[in-house]
Amino acid sequence: MRELVSRDFSIKQIAELVSGEIIGNAEKSVSKVAILDDATENQISFLAHTKYKKVALHSKAGAILTKEKIETDSTQILVKDPYLALVKVMGLFFKESFVPRIAPSAQINPTSRIDENVIIGENVVIGARCKIAANTVIFPNATICPNTIIGENCRIHSGTVIGSDGFGFVASEESITKIPQVGRVKIGNFVEIGANCTVNCGTLGDTVISDFVKLDSQVHVGHNVKIGKGTLIAAQTGISGSVEIGNFVQIGGQVGIDGHLKIGNYSKVGGKSGVTKNVSEGEIVFGYPAKEIHFAKKMEAILRKLVKNEFKHD
Template structure:
């Protein structure tokens, strides 16, 4: 269903092949059924594979003309006649894997554009793709097969691992980036943090002498900004997903697998344990600790430490149940006033 002007489709694949690469079980349909594309339930037709992940879309599922569908076990009985069924507890993930098969992430051939400026002391790994007008400073090291898109600037001494992809118009400085990490267009990583001492004659800049250390398989969104450490490092753990327009101050440390939705701001020296999830536009004061697996609601303002596993929301952020109760009480108060 994707526009082939922009996306290259492979296949077709048999139902059996799709089952094998996704771990789903064929509940109905022939192993040899030919599938040539993926599509949403309401648009899918013959030869197309779909998925049902949310009960909200059950009616679309019942009416769908998809040739095959990923479904949870409990949805099998609601399937329309003639639809092949691939049963899995994780239909969304199975569909992601099938989509990766039909539309693989194809990288360009290795090349170094003539208009790129690469300092002679930089070490460029085998098979890199370095596009137009890229500027690479002294002593930079790029791993094998790393892709630097056009008009990006990589400051002196940065180290990037293998198979990284750095989008266009990005600025990197004072950083180490692990393998297979992806930075989206316009991100700014490694600039001086916001550090000054107050003086009667104005502000005295505090030299920012740390780095940004980014793990492997990290995603960092478009126009996001990550300042380097003031003393010691700013750290992004392996497998973190950071969305667009996020601000991370100096010496922020994120554990492994954290998810930070768009426009979040985290002030300096706040430390996240692993698997913390933060909704969009939330903000964190500096020098806080956020425990493992904590979940922070969108737009929250976090002013205190958050224990592991806690779910908080609001400003100042409180337990999500308490937040909902406050909102309900306030609504009731204003409504009873209406009646007077």
């Protein structure tokens, strides 16, 4: 979807784009973006984390985006946020190729509405009464189940299923009875859902994914879940039914969230955590069961000490 632009840009031009300070040759030109290990004299790279500082010192990159000055022969562009600067620079060298099309192999129910400037890839299935808004991309082999609403400028990656039945059953001593899943999925604008995700429809009401939410690959969203604006969720996280996640929440990989909980605005959940109770606004939790991060670290330190002492006595 992105094409390489064959053009050179001077360090001066790039520094102006990212509001950076130049240390070195401002007239030097670069033609590509590369990682520190691979970058050559005509390429620009970035240093966003101090653990890669040694790599940066030995890099052959023609220029490096960095927050702080380092001892290197490469020209440097000092910026407040190297990652954000990198995104802007990549926009110079890679241009989005957006040609609206519906693949001949896509199956779209005639009762669904597809707006203008939409890309629907090969073998996509769109069920009845769906609405797909403008400038959205649905990648090959995705399935959009009936009654799903997807907003503008969304990206739904391959293998994802949106609107499948939620896990609703009534278990008795003699049988297991399925609860009909008759709700919808409503997805806002500028949402990106990674590959092989599953988003269940509501049992009666809606499962809601708000504007600017970003889901990594292999994320499961249960029935009637509400995810607030700008929330980021990493891979292999499972969210049980009726969970309410606030705005601008960050959830690490392989997190499990118990049903009917509330995760407050601006909170963070560390990777591999098991969330079994509500998380307050701005709180950072970690572990299983998930606890406030400082308390969790103290507990871990105490347990390590106890185990170490136990081995000493053996």
